[in-house]
Amino acid sequence: MRFQCTDCGDELPIDQARNPYTCSCGGLLDIVHDFRSVDTDQLKREFDNRLSDRMSPYASGVWRYKELIHPLLPEPYITTKYEGNTGLYTSSAVASYVGIRELKLKAQSENPSGSFKDNGMTAAVSHGRYLGYTKFTCTSTGNTSSSLAMYAALSGSSSFVFLPERGISLNKVLQTLAYGAHLISFPGTYDDGIRFSELYSEALGLYVCNSMNPFRIEGQKSMIYEIAHQLRWQLPDWIVVPGGALSNATALGKGLKDLHDLGFIDKLPNIAVVQAEGASPFHEMMEAGGNKLKPQTNPSTRATALNIGNPPSWKKALHYTMRPNHSVTVSVTDTEIMDAKAKVDRSGIGCEPASAASVAGLRKLVRQGVIDKESTAVCILTGHVLKDTDAIQEYHLDVDTKGKFANVFHNSELEWTKIRQFVEAAQ
Structure with a gap:
């Protein structure tokens, strides 16, 4: 390494x-990494054997693939809550909504803190402990902070979270507080907090766990390793991922390269990176055919996890993920995101708004003819349905923002005839 x-x-x-x-x-x-000495067939057997593990670090859906993530890290420093191990679900209802032949949903929302951030955070905190740090930090709109706070608490360390005053989800903030993080709320944007961390974290003795930390990316590669493993090393035509800070997009591309170079998979799938229209600097750069990102100074989207105007990992995403003729970007409106979320929620899987961007983006690309209806795809769902309950209330119950697929309360007396009529009429 x-x-x-x-x-x-x-x-x-x-x-x-x-x-x-x-x-x-x-x-x-x-x-x-230097993977020249890796025996792919032996590793496949080892990965299969670890599926039956329940108590060692290798029971983790991240550290199961330790040889491809951080082979040099001594085991005693691994801080794990058996993250990963998330479901890969088939939903005919969501596939029909999208308009594609076969769709699977990777529910990273099933991670211990409720988001995909755990895949990377276990690696970042573990390496930070190996270096001797006991104080960890991040700037976050929510998911990163709750994940960091959880792992810091788990390891007996402390965490310091810089939180923008606006564009955040209270659910995630409360989760972060519950895990014991020291919270600093500041005026400005996510990008302002990142700049502060770059300048002062080392002087403050704080180990940075944002996606600028490359060990975050290494841990998040496990997402695609696990998908490939679950599908017996046969990947679909397309993998679709939301793009906020772009660490997930980077990890996806980097992990796929690992698997292909090592011979775990025989072909690379196409990749689609989806951003919200109000926070889409990466998509705007790609659509213009450029290679220099122009930050958005005032990003705005209801999908708070995507509310990032200057994604730290954009150069890595460009390098690893946007392969010519095999990758695309797309932006979707908040309405498209929330309608897609309603469909994912109704399927029994559920997700937060940012997660649903992957489904909304896939639907848009199918309707545009970019993705063929006969294709197969996996959409990454990044966060739990309860990460933003305000969004659920707004979509289903608020008069002014009620969505196209809103569900509602049915008010009725507990009288047999009325309830029977309601049950019989319901679908």
Whole structure:
């Protein structure tokens, strides 16, 4: 393993670069593995054997694939809550709504803190502990903070969370408070908090666990390893992922490259990265055919986890994920997101608004003819249905914002005839 700068290409030994993992040129550092000694067939057998593990670190859906994520980390430093191990569901109702032949939904929402962030956070906190840190930090609109607070508490460490005053979900903030994080609410945006962390975290003795931390990306690669493993190493035509900070998109592309280079899979699927229209700088760059992202100073979307105007991992996502002729980006409206969320919720799987962007984006790409109706796809659902209960109330119950697929209370006396009529009429 070694570090490599995503900007200038300079390399550093794995023990010579520390938080916040930026190169002297200002670029972000990436982790490069040397997999030349990896025996793919032996690893496949080992991964299968670990599926029956229940109590060791290898019972984790992340550390099951330790050899591809952080082979050098000593086991005693692994901080795990058996994250990963999330469901991969088939839903004919959501597939019909999208207009595609076969669709599976990867419910990263089933992680211990309720979001995909756990896949990466277990790796970041574990490595931080290995380096000797006991204080961890992040800037967050919600999911990152609750995940960090959980793992810090689990390891007996402390966490310091920088939280923008606006564009957040109270549910996630309360979860973060419950896990014992020290919360600093500040005026400004997510991007302001990131800049502060880059400048002052090391002086404050804080280990940064935002997606600029390359170990976050390594942990999040397990998402695609697990999908491939669940599908017996036969991936679908398309994988669709929401794009906020773009760490998930980066991890997806990087993990797929690992699997293909090592021979776990024989072909690479196409990738679609979905952003909300009010916070879509990466999509705007790709649509314009450029390679320089123009940050949005005032991002705005109801999908709070996507409310990021200057995604830290955009260069990594560009490098690993946006392969020519095999990857696309798309932006969707908040209305499209919330309608897709209603369909996912009604399927019995459920998700937060940002998760539903993947389903809304897939539907839009099918309707545009970019994705063929006979294709197969997996949509990544990134957060739990209860991560933003205000969004549920607004969509279903608020008069001014009630959605197209809103469900409602039925007011009735407990009288046999009235209830029977209601039950018989209901679908």
